[in-house]
Amino acid sequence: MNNNEKEILEKILRELQDIKVILQEHCTENEVSVLKDYINNNK
Secondary structure, three states, X not given: OOHXXXXXXXXXXXXXXXXXXXXXXXXXXXXXXHHHHHHHHOX
16 A cells, blocks of 8 residues: 555544544434445445
8 A cells, every 4th residue: 555545544534533523422222223224334
């Protein structure tokens, strides 16, 4: 993996981490599991 790919992946990971924090602060467990199911079914 070259540096550019690594930087892109790290950026995506940071953004996902931010999204995770927002979800944990604003969603119930049920809402989170519904979102996970939705994401898994649409890969």
